Amino acid sequence: MKAEINFICNNSEIEASVHPGLSLLDFLRKELRLTGTKEGCREGDCGACTILIGEYIGKDIIYHSVNSCLLPIGDVFGKHVVTIEGLNNNELNAVQKSFVEEGASQCGFCTPGFIVSLTGYFLSNKKFNVNHAIESMDGNVCRCTGHFSIIKAAQSSTKFLSKISSGKNHLNDLMKVGIIPEYFSSIKERLGELKQKTALTQTDSTIKFIIAGGTDLFVQKWEDILDGKVNLLSSNGISNLIKEENKKCIIGARASVTDLIESKIIRKYLPSLTEKLKLFGSLPIRNRATIGGNIINASPIADITSILLALNSTLYLKQKKTERTLPLKDLYKGYKKLDLKKDELIDRISFPLPAENSYFSFEKVSKRTYLDIASVNSSVYLEVDKNQITEIHLSAGGVAPIPLYLKYSSEFLLGKEISSENIHEAVNIALSEIAPISDVRGSKEYKALLLRQLIFAHFITLFPEKVNIKEIA
Amino acid sequence: MKNYDIERHVRGESQFVDDISYPKGLLYAAVCYSDQAHGEIINIDISDVEQVKGIKLILTAKDIPGENQIGGIVPDEELLAEYKVEFIGQPIAIVVADDQLTAKKAARKIKVDIKDLPIITDARKAYEAGKLIVPPRTFNLGNVDDCWKKCDYIIQGTVESGGQEHLYLETQGAFAYPVEGRGIKIISSTQAPTAVQRVTARILNLAMHKIEVDVPRIGGGFGGKEDQATAWAVICALAAYKTKYPVKLILSRQEDMRATGKRHPYTSDFKIGLNKKKKIIGYEVTFYQNAGAAADLSPAILERTLFHCTNSYYIPNVKATAYSCKTNLPPNTAFRGFGGPQGMFVIESAMYKAAEKMGIDTSEIQNANLIKENDEFPYGQKAENCNALITWKRAEAKYSIKKTKDDIKKFNDKNDMYKKGIAFIPICFGISFTNTSMNQASALVHVYTDGSVSVSTAAVEMGQGVNEKIRQIATETLSINIDRIKTETTNTTRIANTSPTAASSAADLNGKATEQACNNILERLKKSAAEILNLKAVKNIEIKNEIVYHNGKRTKLSWNELVKQTNLKRVNLSSHSFYATPNIYFDREKEKGNPFAYHVYGTAIIEVTVDCLRGIYKFDSVKVVHDFGKSFNPIIDRGQAEGAIVQGLGWMTIEEVMHDENARLLTDSLSTYKVPDMHFTPEIEIEFLKNVENPMGIFKSKAIGEPPFMYGIGGYFAIMNALKAFRPNADFKISSPITPEKVLLNLHSKIDEPVTA
Numbered sequence A: 001m002k003a004e005i006n007f008i009c010n011n012s013e014i015e016a017s018v019h020p021g022l023s024l025l026d027f028l029r030k031e032l033r034l035t036g037t038k039e040g041c042r043e044g045d046c047g048a049c050t051i052l053i054g055e056y057i058g059k060d061i062i063y064h065s066v067n068s069c070l071l072p073i074g075d076v077f078g079k080h081v082v083t084i085e086g087l088n089n090n091e092l093n094a095v096q097k098s099f100v101e102e103g104a105s106q107c108g109f110c111t112p113g114f115i116v117s118l119t120g121y122f123l124s125n126k127k128f129n130v131n132h133a134i135e136s137m138d139g140n141v142c143r144c145t146g147h148f149s150i151i152k153a154a155q156s157s158t159k160f161l162s163k164i165s166s167g168k169n170h171l172n173d174l175m176k177v178g179i180i181p182e183y184f185s186s187i188k189e190r191l192g193e194l195k196q197k198t199a200l201t202q203t204d205s206t207i208k209f210i211i212a213g214g215t216d217l218f219v220q221k222w223e224d225i226l227d228g229k230v231n232l233l234s235s236n237g238i239s240n241l242i243k244e245e246n247k248k249c250i251i252g253a254r255a256s257v258t259d260l261i262e263s264k265i266i267r268k269y270l271p272s273l274t275e276k277l278k279l280f281g282s283l284p285i286r287n288r289a290t291i292g293g294n295i296i297n298a299s300p301i302a303d304i305t306s307i308l309l310a311l312n313s314t315l316y317l318k319q320k321k322t323e324r325t326l327p328l329k330d331l332y333k334g335y336k337k338l339d340l341k342k343d344e345l346i347d348r349i350s351f352p353l354p355a356e357n358s359y360f361s362f363e364k365v366s367k368r369t370y371l372d373i374a375s376v377n378s379s380v381y382l383e384v385d386k387n388q389i390t391e392i393h394l395s396a397g398g399v400a401p402i403p404l405y406l407k408y409s410s411e412f413l414l415g416k417e418i419s420s421e422n423i424h425e426a427v428n429i430a431l432s433e434i435a436p437i438s439d440v441r442g443s444k445e446y447k448a449l450l451l452r453q454l455i456f457a458h459f460i461t462l463f464p465e466k467v468n469i470k471e472i473a
Numbered sequence B: 001m002k003n004y005d006i007e008r009h010v011r012g013e014s015q016f017v018d019d020i021s022y023p024k025g026l027l028y029a030a031v032c033y034s035d036q037a038h039g040e041i042i043n044i045d046i047s048d049v050e051q052v053k054g055i056k057l058i059l060t061a062k063d064i065p066g067e068n069q070i071g072g073i074v075p076d077e078e079l080l081a082e083y084k085v086e087f088i089g090q091p092i093a094i095v096v097a098d099d100q101l102t103a104k105k106a107a108r109k110i111k112v113d114i115k116d117l118p119i120i121t122d123a124r125k126a127y128e129a130g131k132l133i134v135p136p137r138t139f140n141l142g143n144v145d146d147c148w149k150k151c152d153y154i155i156q157g158t159v160e161s162g163g164q165e166h167l168y169l170e171t172q173g174a175f176a177y178p179v180e181g182r183g184i185k186i187i188s189s190t191q192a193p194t195a196v197q198r199v200t201a202r203i204l205n206l207a208m209h210k211i212e213v214d215v216p217r218i219g220g221g222f223g224g225k226e227d228q229a230t231a232w233a234v235i236c237a238l239a240a241y242k243t244k245y246p247v248k249l250i251l252s253r254q255e256d257m258r259a260t261g262k263r264h265p266y267t268s269d270f271k272i273g274l275n276k277k278k279k280i281i282g283y284e285v286t287f288y289q290n291a292g293a294a295a296d297l298s299p300a301i302l303e304r305t306l307f308h309c310t311n312s313y314y315i316p317n318v319k320a321t322a323y324s325c326k327t328n329l330p331p332n333t334a335f336r337g338f339g340g341p342q343g344m345f346v347i348e349s350a351m352y353k354a355a356e357k358m359g360i361d362t363s364e365i366q367n368a369n370l371i372k373e374n375d376e377f378p379y380g381q382k383a384e385n386c387n388a389l390i391t392w393k394r395a396e397a398k399y400s401i402k403k404t405k406d407d408i409k410k411f412n413d414k415n416d417m418y419k420k421g422i423a424f425i426p427i428c429f430g431i432s433f434t435n436t437s438m439n440q441a442s443a444l445v446h447v448y449t450d451g452s453v454s455v456s457t458a459a460v461e462m463g464q465g466v467n468e469k470i471r472q473i474a475t476e477t478l479s480i481n482i483d484r485i486k487t488e489t490t491n492t493t494r495i496a497n498t499s500p501t502a503a504s505s506a507a508d509l510n511g512k513a514t515e516q517a518c519n520n521i522l523e524r525l526k527k528s529a530a531e532i533l534n535l536k537a538v539k540n541i542e543i544k545n546e547i548v549y550h551n552g553k554r555t556k557l558s559w560n561e562l563v564k565q566t567n568l569k570r571v572n573l574s575s576h577s578f579y580a581t582p583n584i585y586f587d588r589e590k591e592k593g594n595p596f597a598y599h600v601y602g603t604a605i606i607e608v609t610v611d612c613l614r615g616i617y618k619f620d621s622v623k624v625v626h627d628f629g630k631s632f633n634p635i636i637d638r639g640q641a642e643g644a645i646v647q648g649l650g651w652m653t654i655e656e657v658m659h660d661e662n663a664r665l666l667t668d669s670l671s672t673y674k675v676p677d678m679h680f681t682p683e684i685e686i687e688f689l690k691n692v693e694n695p696m697g698i699f700k701s702k703a704i705g706e707p708p709f710m711y712g713i714g715g716y717f718a719i720m721n722a723l724k725a726f727r728p729n730a731d732f733k734i735s736s737p738i739t740p741e742k743v744l745l746n747l748h749s750k751i752d753e754p755v756t757a
Helices: A024-031 A094-102 A111-124 A130-135 A148-164 A170-176 A184-193 A217-225 A257-262 A264-269 A271-279 A283-288 A291-296 A303-310 A407-413 A420-433 A444-462 B100-109 B123-128 B144-150 B193-204 B230-243 B253-259 B298-307 B340-358 B362-368 B388-398 B401-414 B466-478 B506-532 B559-568 B634-652 B707-726 B740-748
Strands: A003-009 A012-018 A050-057 A060-067 A080-082 A207-211 A229-232 A242-245 A248-252 A314-319 A322-327 A332-334 A345-352 A358-365 A376-385 A388-397 B027-033 B039-045 B055-059 B091-097 B111-116 B137-141 B153-161 B173-179 B183-188 B211-215 B247-250 B266-274 B280-292 B317-326 B418-431 B440-447 B453-457 B485-487 B541-544 B547-550 B553-558 B574-580 B585-587 B592-594 B598-611 B616-626 B683-688
Touching (some): A003 A184, A012 A024, A050 A111, A060 A283, A111 A148, A130 A148, A148 B634, A170 A184, A217 B100, A242 A264, A248 A264, A257 A271, A271 A303, A291 A303, A303 A376, A388 A444, A407 A420, B027 B230, B027 B253, B123 B280, B144 B266, B173 B230, B183 B193, B193 B230, B298 B317, B340 B362, B340 B418, B388 B401, B388 B683, B466 B485, B466 B506, B506 B541, B506 B559, B506 B574, B553 B559, B616 B740, B634 B707
Parallel strands (some): B183 B211, B453 B485
Antiparallel strands (some): A003 A012, A314 A345, A376 A388, B027 B091, B418 B598
């Protein structure tokens, strides 16, 4: 399978006749010989291959960082790809200088990825905050420096740039100080002139891989993807994938985790998620990983799925012209076994908007706190009326072959008061609902203990006056 | 004075092996690995693969023209397994193809019929089965057997420390091409170009002069490319030699993690005796090193474990025994600290357990036993210019430790869910290769007629900044602008018989050789200047800031003019110079000697907060007073220290190498093996100890690469102290890494049950 794909890479218009499932990393390194973008792990876990993608969102070009190892080239059609080479001016820019001055690069292999991530932050935000600037590099790993000097470099470049950017003409402000080269000013017009030659969204029955964000598929199957036909479900140019309708929140399956974090609806109804979702992947992963993909990958430890289970979500499944609904908790039939027909795709997900007297909590523990797969995660949604639980849904990940809805413990707590005793009993029931296995994420004894602790953590965090650690643990 | 390469690094312009422009006709090699940990090879079936489009050649052991042997210290490792496999990931065959994916897919299709043999992964089991790599070693000081009766407290225990994946960001790889006269040129990501050259010559049955190895730079090494870069370079060379085409081999991350060795896991037994004054009277320790399936560098690493078994302390009676145990894991190898950290972790654990029994803070025992001037190490060397106590006292004062401890106590009294812990960790690390003969280096300096200077040494730039240090040495010695100095790639035709860039010693050894070479040229230039200026005596001539001075007075003769005229007078403007560390020796019969040029000292204080509900932790700060000698590049030295500290904390906490019962590596990707990230990194404060010139180091500095790694050990005990605040009476087992899993099980397993983590 080949497709004609045109895009702008740095300051050059590129026309390529390639398999649309080829990873952009390979194209950049082997075809364009842009070797500043490095392959460190090919699974989105090191950030050495980080690039920026600029695309029209409404009238503006918005840039975000992505892992080029997990990005099908078909998805950059009509977009602006920025590699480290595309950020270079004759002189070092302020970001580069800050790395030099702090000694924030040793062997240099990871460095371009860090510079690109941090520059991406300055490009995509108009107001700068040191902590957010540092967090923009949460998908980059350096094995030499221990990151302390990199943190200092991010601090000093943020400080410098905070002085220069007025926010009104952001791109110009950044160009003036050389953070981005001058050619960026021509990109908007040039992108508008690119013409699509091949339809990349296909409905052919010989399709072998349906790829949305690709953040899981490209880790597991990048070699196989090149052997067959692919259907790219990119969210190109689609905005507003998360809506409020009839007291429900509707999420398009192609919405990314970043869309979820930035959604006004989520911020209004589930404010704690904005911070907690930083525990999901890294910024470049969140920019690509889709909500539908997280559900359909059927990993027992999927974070978003755990959250959506507790929110009592419903799936809208589309097969050609027919559509049906299915409660999310009924989707999973066994390890990676789904109640899903051939050619059926998740179109959207809905959950009832949280009530005023509601509480929500998401907990996750992994070996490394950030950019790691959970050992166990858990979510709870509950409504409370006069100290009585009137609605409750508990979920747990990593303790069964499927993302688990804790049916019996939820049922037990319904109608009960919030008390240490009741939580203890609910935990005992939860422990009888699970079947953890020992694996690289932890022993089964640990996972059971950890689930107990995370359920305690929900209630200690939500109701500190009613439940405290001394009574419980 | 930043890293020479850094301006290219931040622009993405630094080239690594996989970035170099490749010639037309480049072929790719891929390796067929053993997927069984131990067995006899019955048959290798390549019939499914031979006819695949794009496949050029398939090579097995039978195709090796020379000796199928890559072992360095002990000849016990084949390049390609012929009759027997001993670990998963052992290379068996090589596929060469037009493109990388074709080669890789074909390599996976080769059918290898292997008859299973029993698998051992545990060092103690290997020891019980008599499977040792080399005979055991024992270091003795005083008389341990007689000392126990003088002790008021005797504590015994067992300590486990885990492996560690190097995770250099650039995976292993090489690129080789045939050159005139049936020779091969190899571009390799190696810390040891001469090892690559020697082994390639052996495998191809060629003279070493037929093999040229070039190393532009490497994307991190940490010891993982000291011995274990060789096989991949040799595979490329063999494929290039056989096909007569250029061949490249770059390992994927997963291949790299599966097929290469790691830091050695150790399991150790200790017995420690103290008197009421907190003085350690005796220490007996037995180390069981998990060497993996072949010797690699294990015997040398074992030796360094013994050298550092008492860390920064003086103990009058010591008996330390070490066994290198052969198991069915990939051969474990060099990793920052080289066995030192494993030895030091056991003495620190012993002191922790002793303090627990004596009901005092571990720091009281640590402080009472710090080594002093002229105290004897168990290997006979005496401590000279000893800075152990000075760094400890300075750290206590600078970081207001009394107040910090009080604050932590108050915090812990008030908080049920979070507990803080603090620990001291002094370090003492010997500098020199413990194999005395390796302490040699050479430099080749050319001054070109335009006044620019080129320096070649044996040092490989891997991020440690050695190139910049070499440039500084040349610029200082010649008194010319640093922009004139270029450091070259490390190349075996320019610098022969090199020691690997390892043991923290590259700047010392190669720097001294560079200084000498520059001085040789300088002397010739001064003589020439005297002639040009019609002066009789050379002795009052000097070069300062690119100008010739006579009797302290500026002359008209500039560097450029002097160089040009000296060349016209047919005077040599190049120098090759050689350096060997003086006064070091070690007698392996007696296990006594003076193996180290000097020692590096320092003290770190580490604070952590443990979330006792969830079993997770975050290091708040690492505060250090470190003896850098007289640092001549504080930015580079600080960067080395910070990186080492975080890597050491990773080893002790979240970095967990796991295998299943078939010796299959479970943590074979970055999604299963976690190293410290931005969020993990604590505040790091480092004070450079003042007024400490090191007479044995280049420009009076001290080596920096490895020593600060061992500060990470303090992280383990900071966490233990936080756990103790939550659960004061528990008897925690010492087993690193202390993962969130172990923390939670330690905190919440039932009190009357033994702690299982």
